[in-house]
Amino acid sequence: MTFVQIIDCRTSRFDDMNRLMDTWVEQTKGKRTATHSVIGKDRSDASHFIEIVEFPSYEEAMRNSNLPETDRIFQEMVALCDEMPTFTDLDVVRDEQLNADTARRFFAAIAVPGALPPLDDLVAENYHDHDPANEQDTMGMDALRREVEMWRGGFEFVFDVQDQIAQGDRVCTRWTWNGTQTGEFMGLPASGKKVSMTGVTTHRFGEHGKIVEAWWEYDRLGLMAQLGALDELER
Numbered sequence: 092m093t094f095v096q097i098i099d100c101r102t103s104r105f106d107d108m109n110r111l112m113d114t115w116v117e118q119t120k121g122k123r124t125a126t127h128s129v130i131g132k133d134r135s136d137a138s139h140f141i142e143i144v145e146f147p148s149y150e151e152a153m154r155n156s157n158l159p160e161t162d163r164i165f166q167e168m169v170a171l172c173d174e175m176p177t178f179t180d181l182d183v184v185r186d187e188q189l190n191a192d193t194a195r196r197f198f199a200a201i202a203v204p205g206a207l208p209p210l211d212d213l214v215a216e217n218y219h220d221h222d223p224a225n226e227q228d229t230m231g232m233d234a235l236r237r238e239v240e241m242w243r244g245g246f247e248f249v250f251d252v253q254d255q256i257a258q259g260d261r262v263c264t265r266w267t268w269n270g271t272q273t274g275e276f277m278g279l280p281a282s283g284k285k286v287s288m289t290g291v292t293t294h295r296f297g298e299h300g301k302i303v304e305a306w307w308e309y310d311r312l313g314l315m316a317q318l319g320a321l322d323e324l325e326r
Contacts, residue, residue: 092148092149092182092183093145093146093147093148093182093183093186094145094146094147094148094149094151094152094180094181094182094183095143095144095145095146095180095181095183096143096144096146096152096178096179096180096181097141097142097143097178097179097181098141098142098143098144098176098177098178099139099140099141099176099177099178099179100139100140100141100142100168100172100174100176100177101136101138101139101140101172101173101174102138102140102171102172102173103138103173104171105132105138105140107171108140108168108171111164111167111168111171112130112164114164115160115161115164118160118164119155119158119160119161122158122160123155123158123161124146124147124151124152124154124155125144125145125146125152125155126145126146126147127144127145128142128143128144128145129142129143130142130143131143138173145183149180149182152180188255188257188262189300190257190260190261190262190294190296190300191255191257191262191264193213193262193294193296193300193301193302194255194262194264194292194294194302195252195255195264196213197210197213197214197294197302198250198252198264198266199250200213201239201242201243202248202249202250204247207236207239207240207243210232210235210236211232212301213301213302214232214235214301214302215232215297215299215301215302215303216231216232217230217231217303218230218231218232218235218302218303218304218305219303219304219305220234220235220238220304220305220307221304221305221306221307222238222307223307223308224307224311225238242276244274244275244276245272245273245274245275245276245277245281246270246271246272246273246274246276246286247270247271247273248268248269248270248271249268249269249270250266250267250268251266251267251268251269252264252265252266253265253266253267260295260296260297261293261294261295261296262293262294262296263291263292263293263294264291264292264293264294265289265290265291266289266290266291266292267287267288267289267290268287268288268289268290268309269285269286269287270285270286270287271283271284271285271286272284272286272318276318277315277320279318279319279320282318282319284317284318284319286314286317286318287317288309288310288311288313288314288317289309289310290307290308290309290310291307291308291309292305292306292307292308293305293306
């Protein structure tokens with residue numbers, strides 16, 4: 092079970108504290124078991140800081156605490172605090188990566204059979220799309236819907252999400268696209284062929300939790316080969 096420790100402290104020497112944390116990271120390289128650390132400053136009290144440290148489990152957190160470097164750094168940290176810091180230990184019982192979930196819902200929405208559903212709850216109006224297959228970037232919700240409808244007009248398809256990595260305001264998704272050509276696509280008539288391609292999409296999210304930008308990388312050449320578009324070139 093994922094374990095989180097919350098460290099609450101007050102200090103007027105945050106720059107020194109920050110350098111101390113850099114020293115701890117350097118000294119425990121290859122040994123520390125923490126997977127994620129966030130430090131926040133109280134907007135109403137510039138001397139109040141909270142650090143949230145994530146570990147794979149409570150046992151891994153204890154291993155981290157028992158490192159000699161951790162104990163030494165802790166003593167130095169206490170000396171920099173205006174008062175004794177407090178610690179809260181938490182077992183994580185629910186963990187929702189909201190941006191990653193929104194990215195998954197986006198892939199599901201654009202592939203849903205029938206009419207393309209509204210995307211307003213997923214995508215911002217000022218959406219900016221980077222696709223190397225297009226000469227110009229796709230700008231705005233209306234342009235995005237036209238791009239999606241072009242693909243939907245040529246295929247019935249689904250996305251199979253293999254992996255997702257979320258960091259900050261970005262979510263990177265590795266996917267496999269499986270489709271059947273049911274209509275004209277890039278000048279090629281409907282063939283009924285079953286095709287697939289792999290790709291990666293990186294989504295950037297705005298403060299409202301909606302997708303504001305995306306970068307696509309996918310095997311379009313492989314797709315065209317499956318559709319027979321390269322047969323003439325190979326002769």
